[in-house]
Amino acid sequence: MIWANKNNERIKATPRNIAICPICQKEVIAKCGSIKVWHWSHKSLKDCDDWAEPESEWHYGWKQLFPKEQQEVKMGKHRADIKTRSGTIIELQNSSIDIRTLRQREDFYGDMIWLLNGSTIAKHFYFNIETKYMQWLWKPAIVKYSNKPIFIDYKDKIVKYSEIKFGCTVFSKEQFLKLYGDIYGNQ
Numbered sequence: 001m002i003w004a005n006k007n008n009e010r011i012k013a014t015p016r017n018i019a020i021c022p023i024c025q026k027e028v029i030a031k032c033g034s035i036k037v038w039h040w041s042h043k044s045l046k047d048c049d050d051w052a053e054p055e056s057e058w059h060y061g062w063k064q065l066f067p068k069e070q071q072e073v074k075m076g077k078h079r080a081d082i083k084t085r086s087g088t089i090i091e092l093q094n095s096s097i098d099i100r101t102l103r104q105r106e107d108f109y110g111d112m113i114w115l116l117n118g119s120t121i122a123k124h125f126y127f128n129i130e131t132k133y134m135q136w137l138w139k140p141a142i143v144k145y146s147n148k149p150i151f152i153d154y155k156d157k158i159v160k161y162s163e164i165k166f167g168c169t170v171f172s173k174e175q176f177l178k179l180y181g182d183i184y185g186n187q
């Protein structure tokens with residue numbers, strides 16, 4: 001978690017700081033080491049949002065491309081990674097999840113897309129950008145069972161996934177951001 005509340009403001013973690021989790025209202029402690037992204041951590045060490053993934057450079061980098069108020073948006077007991085201006089949720093995903101959680105998350109967020117990290121959860125996705133030939137050496141459950149659009153952050157491109165042979169669409173990061181309530185239009 002990148003953002004927490006203090007004195008009616010959303011703030012990022014800085015060394016030795018303490019703030020309040022926007023979801024459970026409990027204290028969170030700043031974790032500011034040299035290896036992991038600076039983030040907030042619950043005292044119990046367990047995130048109150050059981051859908052949350054550990055904060056990674058990849059998550060952080062993507063969130064920062066959107067205005068502050070569109071990052072980690074509170075929705076009931078959950079934090080949506082990104083909520084675009086038009087209201088679409090972008091869920092950034094590094095690790096695989098079970099089918100039950102997948103269904104719950106998709107039903108809960110409704111208007112959402114998945115953005116999968118091509119270096120982690122989708123690392124067994126092979127894609128030829130020229131020919132659009134695509135192959136999985138191992139296909140994650142999200143890809144098998146999702147009812148929502150899936151995008152893969154793949155080697156500096158964003159690939160909109162399709163099961164159809166040669167059916168994937170390729171976007172540059174800028175094109176993707178223009179589609180989804182972008183930094184350029186907002187600032």
Ligand SMILES: [Zn+2]
Pocket residue numbers: 021022023024025026042047048049
């Ligand atoms: Zn919490």
